[in-house]
Amino acid sequence: MRIIGRKSKVIGFGTVGILTVTGLVFLFPVYALVLAAFRPGQELMRFGITLSTLIPEGLSTENILGLFTARKGAYGFWLRNSIVIMALRTGLSVFFSAFVGYGLGMYEFKGRSFFLSLVLFLMVVPIQILILPLYRMIIGLRLINTVWGVILPFVVYPFAIFFFRQYAVTLPRAFLDAGRIDGVSEIGIFFRIMMPLMIPAFGAMIILVSLQSWNDFLWPLIVMRTEKMFTIPIGLNSLLTPYGNNYDMLLSGAFVATVPIIIVFLLFQRFFISGLSAGSIKG
Amino acid sequence: MTLFTDSRKRAPYIFVFPFILSFLIFFLYPVISTLVMSFQEIVPGQVRFIGGTNYKRLLNPQFFTAVKNSLTYMFWTIVVLIPIPMILAVLLNSIPGKKSYLLRGMLFIPALMSVVVVGTIFRLLFASSDMALVNRFVRLFGGEPQAWLLAGSWKSMFLLVLIATWRWTGINIVYFLSGLQQIPQELYEAAEIDGAGPVQKFFRITIPLLKPTTVFVTAISIFGGLAMFEESYILWSAGSPDNSGLTIVRYIYRRGFEAADMGFGSAVGIALLFLVLLISFTFLKITGFFKQERV
Numbered sequence: 001m002r003i004i005g006r007k008s009k010v011i012g013f014g015t016v017g018i019l020t021v022t023g024l025v026f027l028f029p030v031y032a033l034v035l036a037a038f039r040p041g042q043e044l045m046r047f048g049i050t051l052s053t054l055i056p057e058g059l060s061t062e063n064i065l066g067l068f069t070a071r072k073g074a075y076g077f078w079l080r081n082s083i084v085i086m087a088l089r090t091g092l093s094v095f096f097s098a099f100v101g102y103g104l105g106m107y108e109f110k111g112r113s114f115f116l117s118l119v120l121f122l123m124v125v126p127i128q129i130l131i132l133p134l135y136r137m138i139i140g141l142r143l144i145n146t147v148w149g150v151i152l153p154f155v156v157y158p159f160a161i162f163f164f165r166q167y168a169v170t171l172p173r174a175f176l177d178a179g180r181i182d183g184v185s186e187i188g189i190f191f192r193i194m195m196p197l198m199i200p201a202f203g204a205m206i207i208l209v210s211l212q213s214w215n216d217f218l219w220p221l222i223v224m225r226t227e228k229m230f231t232i233p234i235g236l237n238s239l240l241t242p243y244g245n246n247y248d249m250l251l252s253g254a255f256v257a258t259v260p261i262i263i264v265f266l267l268f269q270r271f272f273i274s275g276l277s278a279g280s281i282k283g
Numbered sequence: 284m285t286l287f288t289d290s291r292k293r294a295p296y297i298f299v300f301p302f303i304l305s306f307l308i309f310f311l312y313p314v315i316s317t318l319v320m321s322f323q324e325i326v327p328g329q330v331r332f333i334g335g336t337n338y339k340r341l342l343n344p345q346f347f348t349a350v351k352n353s354l355t356y357m358f359w360t361i362v363v364l365i366p367i368p369m370i371l372a373v374l375l376n377s378i379p380g381k382k383s384y385l386l387r388g389m390l391f392i393p394a395l396m397s398v399v400v401v402g403t404i405f406r407l408l409f410a411s412s413d414m415a416l417v418n419r420f421v422r423l424f425g426g427e428p429q430a431w432l433l434a435g436s437w438k439s440m441f442l443l444v445l446i447a448t449w450r451w452t453g454i455n456i457v458y459f460l461s462g463l464q465q466i467p468q469e470l471y472e473a474a475e476i477d478g479a480g481p482v483q484k485f486f487r488i489t490i491p492l493l494k495p496t497t498v499f500v501t502a503i504s505i506f507g508g509l510a511m512f513e514e515s516y517i518l519w520s521a522g523s524p525d526n527s528g529l530t531i532v533r534y535i536y537r538r539g540f541e542a543a544d545m546g547f548g549s550a551v552g553i554a555l556l557f558l559v560l561l562i563s564f565t566f567l568k569i570t571g572f573f574k575q576e577r578v
Contacts, residue, residue, distance in 0.1 A: 011481075012377075012378060015374045015377055015378055016378055016382060016386075018374060019371065019374055019375060019378070019386045020386065022371065022390065023386050023389030023390055024389070026389055026390050026392070026393060026449065026452070026453070027389050027392060029393070029401075029404045029405070029408065029449065030392060030393070030396075030404075032404060032407070032408065032416075033400065033403075033404050036404075036407065044407055046412065047410065047412045047414045047415060048406075048407045048408065048409070048410020048411075048412055048414065048415030048416065048418075049404075049407040049408050049410070049415060049416050050412075050414040050415060050416060050419065051414075051416065051419060054416070096301045096302075096305075099298055099301060100298060100299055100301055100302040102298060103294075103295050103297070103298020103299050104295075104298070104299065106295075107294065107295035107298070109292070109295040109296070112295070115299055115302065115303075118302075118306065119302070122306070122310065124502070124506055124559070124563050124567075125556070125559065125560075126506060126509060126510035126532070126555065126556075126559055127510075128510045128512060128532040128535070128555075129317065129532075129535070129552040129553070129555050129556050130309075130310070130313040130314065130317060130552070131535065131536070131539070131552075132317060132320065132535065132539045132545050132548050132549050132552060133312075133313035133314075133316040133317040133320065133549070134309070134313050135539075135540075136316070136545070137312070137313065137316075152309070153309045154309075155301075155305060156301055156302050156304075156305035156306075156309075161302065180291075185290065186290060186291060186294035186297075187294070187297065190298070211395065214397070215395075215396070215397040215398065217397070217398055217399065217513045217516075218512055218513060218532075218536075222540065232397070233397045233398070233399045233400075236397070236399045236400070236403070237399050237517065237520075240399070240402070240403065240406075240517070240520060242521075250403060251403070254397075254399070254400040254403055254404075257397060257400065258395070258396050258397070258400055261395045261396075262392055262395055265388070265391070265392070265395050266388060269384065269387075269388055269391075272391070273387075273391075273457050
């Protein structure tokens with residue numbers, strides 16, 4: 001018995017060792033970015049990340065301090081746009097997806113399985129094929145280069161609908177009947193009784209959708225045409241020129257856009273994870 | 284009383300209404316519109332029907348390169364991003380909670396980062412100077428320093444798959460971990476009593492019972508792989524050497540926006556739609572994904 005115990009302890013150490021090494025390898029590029037944000041961009045542009053740039057020495061806060069004044073304060077605009085889009089898109093998208101998902105999960109009605117199949121179907125169709133017609137539509141609606149142009153096509157989000165539906169199926173039906181007896185309307189039951197019960201689901205989806213919005217690339221790249229309307233990823237992308245004259249701003253901007261997200265993640269890791277595992281199948 | 288039951292009957296449709304509306308406006312209409320556009324020649328201020336000409340134009344080397352690259356990328360992401368995360372998830376599952384959470388977090392952090400930031404870091408790590416980190420390692424092992432981004436051929440695909448591995452391993456681990464939690468512990472205990480070792484348990488219990496998760500992760504890898512655009516755009520904004528990083532969506536973007544040839548771009552889009560539906564539905568049919576999904 002003792003021998004088995006010792007053996008499993010050795011295996012345990014080995015496992016932790018392998019995982020720690022893998023984890024450090026995965027964190028390494030982040031470490032490289034953080035240090036790069038505190039170095040002159042020109043040098044990095046010419047030589048790339050070298051062994052000497054990986055030693056935390058000779059760092060300067062110049063880039064970070066200059067971030068908001070470079071290019072007539074463009075980064076401030078990008079940050080504002082990213083935050084506005086993230087807040088609106090997350091709020092609307094999570095609310096409407098919860099609304100629909102609840103309806104699909106709570107009620108038996110004609111057409112339910114059709115709608116559910118449609119939601120699942122939309123989850124597997126790559127939305128990228130629609131960029132050309134959506135672009136024309138957004139121009140037609142005069143929403144090009146606006147925050148709403150970025151947000152509207154994605155307000156109802158199939159993945160989130162499916163997630164809320166799965167959650168709603170588990171909600172106690174007795175509350176629905178109790179609400180009805182008290183004379184609360186069906187919509188009222190959703191707002192006053194069921195929404196509070198779905199708070200964990202809201203937490204997971206708010207985090208997931210904000211993250212997606214914050215890092216979204218292709219669609220804002222198409223919709224936002226002027227520098228003042230760029231989001232952070234689009235703005236940073238515009239700095240990725242072959243001449244490298246903007247690397248100071250690029251690297252410090254990347255640092256500022258990334259580190260807060262990592263901190264939020266570490267605080268709410270549980271919600272991130274549950275949001276993600278939502279998509280996988282319950283056996 | 285009738286009014287009462289009526290509102291109850293109507294209620295689900297009120298709940299589903301936003302979805303119907305959004306589906307009609309932002310999916311069905313664009314799909315039909317892209318289908319129509321694919322039979323048109325669209326130049327500013329002028330639209331005319333040209334029959335199947337755009338589809339005939341698909342038969343060109345660039346389109347085939349794009350399809351080949353998307354399929355290759357999809358293939359490699361599946362080959363790499365199923366076994367590695369699965370093994371890491373099994374290892375993570377075998378160690379106590381606190382350590383496990385910390386390590387999961389470390390592996391998950393790349394998924395939080397914008398593709399622009401990721402592209403920037405990898406550009407700098409794989410810079411073409413002799414001093415740059417990756418070339419430094421290559422020299423250490425006696426190899427020739429490379430201009431990784433400019434060299435084309437397999438090096439472009441290698442970079443794309445490497446970035447995908449870095450970004451998505453943590454996410455796939457999460458999927459596999461939630462799959463592992465649903466395997467009844469008693470099965471392992473019973474196997475131990477029968478004298479099964481860790482390797483046997485992995486192959487005889489873990490892998491078969493993880494099948495639903497594996498199917499799901501493969502499915503999202505298929506969709507993600509075929510729809511890839513951003514990584515290629517970030518690494519080669521002006522176009523990759525010999526089109527080694529050209530993907531289908533990149534081709535839609537290039538023809539539709541950069542060359543303002545929306546009719547042809549739409550034909551590429553329709554081709555991609557068919558490709559995705561063909562591959563994914565064949566796959567889902569074989570594995571019975573849809574049956575499991577409908578709980």
